[in-house]
Amino acid sequence: MATMTIAKAINEGLRASLTNNPKSLLMGEDIGHLGGVYRVTDGLIKEFGDERVVDTPLAESGIVGTAIGLALRGYSPVCEIQFDGFVYPAFNQITTQLAKIHSRSLGKLTVPVVIRIPYGGGIGSIEHHSESPEALFAHTAGLRIISPSNAHDAYWMIQKAIECQDPVIFFEPKRRYWLKGEVDVENAGLSEDPFKAHVVREGTDATIVAYGPLVPVALAAANAATEDGRSVEVIDLRSISPLDFDTVEASVKKTGRLIVAHEAPTFGGIGGEIAARISERAFLHLEAPVIRVGGFHMPYPVAKVEEDYLPDIDKILEALDRSLSY
């Protein structure tokens, strides 16, 4: 067991993959000597050289497009997109090419590309640096989308993403980069399967589903609810595509109430998909409508007002009250 931040855990996970898989390589803007704007790749260029830790020209479509070519040649590239809001220049390569090449070739070609994207708000930043675009990618078949919420998961999930033969978008909760946790580098344990949800807190009265940066917020809300005598279960989704509906369904059948929280806007978001599926699977078990807590239907607001936009403990507790009093 070692204590490390999420950023360090990803760094160690990348180091382990680079060591174990000679065909893996990292590519992105400023990931070499600078170690990335968040220092997630810190020190890796010294250890593995500039053929395996590649500083690229400043061009996101170029990064993902060339990564696809490298994958077609048998490599396992891991791309870093500097910030969530800068992934859009690569949107075409990700959705029309990366997601579809396996299908287009009827399974003859695989493109095991990982795209790391620091995402989410709460860091007081300028425009394009605080977004949560996961639903845009989840809507595209052929991609897998995962997001760790703690250091142990971060260490193992990045390695599992690199091992996966499908393209994986790895959303990193940037405001939690410095959140420390215990990492067992010997045993993955429950992290073995990156596409399964985890019940991270058990409860009987209601379920909160969250992922990435909002998992600690959901846990804090559940703890606060105990003051009112409420027993709240919290699920860390971990994977957005595929989405582990079985775990959510089992929890809802136990608690009868469901709140889904994410930073992304609620309209057209992952919460809506969960609400619809759970309504189909567990309609008669639901004591209240599924309630979504998320961003408003607006461009991510300026930093000085982002606290009003972001789901926080109070917003989740308010949703919990509505659900419990329904």
Next chain:
Amino acid sequence: MGSTQLPPGTEESLAATTAAAAAPGEPVEMVQLLGPDGKLGSDPVFSDYAKRIDPEKLRVFYTDMARIRRFDQEATALQRQGELALWVPLTGQEAAQIGSGHASQSQDYIFPTYREHGVALVRNVDLAELLKQFRGVSNGGWDPRENNFHLYTLVLAAQTLHAVGYAMGIQRDQKLAAASDSTDPKAAVIAYFGDGASSEGDVHESMVFAASYNAPVVFFCQNNHWAISVPTEVQTKVPLANRAKGYGFPGIRVDGNDVIAVHAVTEWALEHAREGRGPVLIEAYTYRVGAHTTADDPTKYRESAEEAAWREKDPLDRLEKYLRAEGLADEAFFDQVKADGDELAKYVRSTTHGLEVPDIREAFASVYAEQHPLIAEELAWFEEYSAGFESDQEAAN
């Protein structure tokens, strides 16, 4: 194959003569060896490469150009008869495709766009498989690994980046091979695109990346003068080959209807790339004689006189003139070529009719390489739903 070493000063002379920046309207240097009159000219650099082409090879060039033109006519007819949803004709561009395709070696990997039927022919792709996409029974059709010929990419220019990434992979492989004294032949990549796609950002990014990493890639731009209805002048104010200069690698405009020059220039460029001297841009100056696709109507945007002028520069006619004048092919040869073309057309027509309609279960099976619960769930639903119809039918019987 001859030496890959260019004589001293060749690079400089290339830079000076082939991609000299020309202001709009200025005449541009263009490599041409076989003129429309069927007479062989010379070039200070590329004549040496043309000399490698023996008479047998020349006859193969002619045969392949004729076969792919015949195939093109047959596919167009199949579309008109409702057998194909769409066809993308290549007529006029045979020399650009057959010449460059033959310059590639089997270890080279090729990324086509969607009009490179001639290159597909040279790379031994089964042309009936190529029609699957246009018949609506596949989004690909062949196994790209068998002939190192990638699937068609329909989102223009996306494949130019794949080509550069693939070339970066070759570079890494070659370093490993050098360390292990491997005798594998050196490889390069060709990225095909057109004058229309040259405006796409991905072409720019691919050239930036290729230059940055000195990737072994040849950018082969077929300037066929029309991006559907928009002429090249709207895409660029300078000859497209000149753009290479801005990225720091050689750019060469070649007469795209001259199969000898195209072969010579492409062979030079591939050797340049394979030997680690970096990327090359080739602009094959040619013309799309037919429509963009069978859904297009060129009479709405261009003069028939322009088409007629280009027919005078036809790639097959000029090689035929040369072969006849030099006594390299007789009437029996041309009769045989025609018969071979008809045979190919017959084969394509009969296999097109027989192309199997896939089961949607194939689509379920190929979305992901690894198990995915949503795919499994939706497939299970579909099976149950379909089974319902079957039992209804049984009940009705």
